[in-house]
Amino acid sequence: MTHGSVVELDRDGAPQRWLSPDGAVVAEIAADRLRISLTGVHDRPISVEPLASQHPVLGEVHAIRAGDSELARVAAVDWQRPARIPAIDAPARVPTGAGTTLLNVLALGAHAAGRRLRYVGPYPTAALWASLHECFVAEAGATEARFTAGVLERALLGDVAEVPIDFVPAPFERVQVAPRAVVHLRDGVERLYLGGATWAPHAPVRRLLRDGDRLRAVLWLAGAEWAEVAALDGAGRLLDGPHPLPPVLSSVLGKAFPAALAGALGELIAADEPPLLAAAVREVVRDVPIVWGDPGADAARTLAGVLVVHAGLWERLAGASLTVLAEALAAALAPAIKLLGQQRLETVPVGAAVH
Numbered sequence: 001m002t003h004g005s006v007v008e009l010d011r012d013g014a015p016q017r018w019l020s021p022d023g024a025v026v027a028e029i030a031a032d033r034l035r036i037s038l039t040g041v042h043d044r045p046i047s048v049e050p051l052a053s054q055h056p057v058l059g060e061v062h063a064i065r066a067g068d069s070e071l072a073r074v075a076a077v078d079w080q081r082p083a084r085i086p087a088i089d090a091p092a093r094v095p096t097g098a099g100t101t102l103l104n105v106l107a108l109g110a111h112a113a114g115r116r117l118r119y120v121g122p123y124p125t126a127a128l129w130a131s132l133h134e135c136f137v138a139e140a141g142a143t144e145a146r147f148t149a150g151v152l153e154r155a156l157l158g159d160v161a162e163v164p165i166d167f168v169p170a171p172f173e174r175v176q177v178a179p180r181a182v183v184h185l186r187d188g189v190e191r192l193y194l195g196g197a198t199w200a201p202h203a204p205v206r207r208l209l210r211d212g213d214r215l216r217a218v219l220w221l222a223g224a225e226w227a228e229v230a231a232l233d234g235a236g237r238l239l240d241g242p243h244p245l246p247p248v249l250s251s252v253l254g255k256a257f258p259a260a261l262a263g264a265l266g267e268l269i270a271a272d273e274p275p276l277l278a279a280a281v282r283e284v285v286r287d288v289p290i291v292w293g294d295p296g297a298d299a300a301r302t303l304a305g306v307l308v309v310h311a312g313l314w315e316r317l318a319g320a321s322l323t324v325l326a327e328a329l330a331a332a333l334a335p336a337i338k339l340l341g342q343q344r345l346e347t348v349p350v351g352a353a354v355h
Helices: 097-113 126-132 144-148 151-157 259-270 275-287 312-317 321-346
Strands: 006-009 016-017 025-029 034-036 047-048 052-053 057-068 068-076 136-138 165-171 171-176 182-186 188-194 195-197 206-211 214-221 224-233 238-240 290-293 300-303 306-310
Touching: 006 097, 016 097, 034 097, 052 068, 057 151, 097 126, 126 144, 151 275, 151 321, 165 290, 188 214, 188 224, 206 224, 214 312, 238 275, 259 275, 259 321, 275 321, 300 321, 306 312, 306 321, 312 321
Parallel strands: 290 306
Antiparallel strands: 006 016, 016 025, 025 034, 034 047, 047 057, 052 057, 057 068, 136 165, 171 182, 182 188, 188 195, 206 214, 214 224, 224 238, 300 306
16 A cells, blocks of 8 residues: 555455554454454454344344454444445444444455445444545545435434445555554545544644644644644654643633523534434433533543533633634534434434434
8 A cells, every 4th residue: 555554365356454564463354254453542452243143223233342342233244345334333332443444444345346335324424424534535426414314314213225325445544653643644644543532634623733744733722722732744753742731720610501501502502403413412401511621632521421611712712702602612512412412312212203
């Protein structure tokens, strides 16, 4: 591959091993099983076991495991010669980077076979759309809105119809550049993992910024850089860092959002969502406390059952208009709140009536 990775093929031309440029095995690939090693991000290999059970929606499934723990299940697929992109029943339980790596294995197999693939399953989410673009290129004219149309209704009905969008394989290369730092390369650096957290160009919070010939990994809050954690050259080599994030100092640390403010933010987040998710978002805002604090390398995240919002947003925006502050807080909270809402919807039985 372009940056020195190697894909070993079997006698029939199908991938059987994917090696990084230093010779480390990233994936061992068989038709009915898979083993991936994400050194630098996860300590334990992740395996996809041979077909072992029936899923009420997905039919025959492989178990995705880390050690003895089953994390999720993925619909049956030939990992060496894939004919489709299969659904995963609980993608949020798959460790950071592992889901994208599974998709990349499919891209390697499809590339070797000269195939385009389509997603077949009930969960064509915005998150899957973004992940697919790390290892495929969507057909001309395809949009996220077209891919995700009716996603919540599909999930609740267990609709496993094919989504009619072709994805052309464009696999990435995975290179470990430091003990806890990994980059994904295609046309340059497309993603950085530092200790499990993901940094990417144009990301809303953990952003890779181009600065001449360098890329800087920065925490981006309220439209500006909050802190730099690392710098890379154009080939992904680590030039500086990683550095720990500075402590968050603010007079609002630990203070809860008033119920009226939380409710107003919930309405902003729910406004553009499908009715089912909008209702779940309102339930989350009603039930989960929201406080100012230090969520690490996130604008907001759930910690011990509480939604923690980065107090740096207050320090940056305290003097701004209420409209600007509300929009920034809604943008910060939306990913965490929608994830909690989606998790609530996952507990609704397939085919159940929802009001």
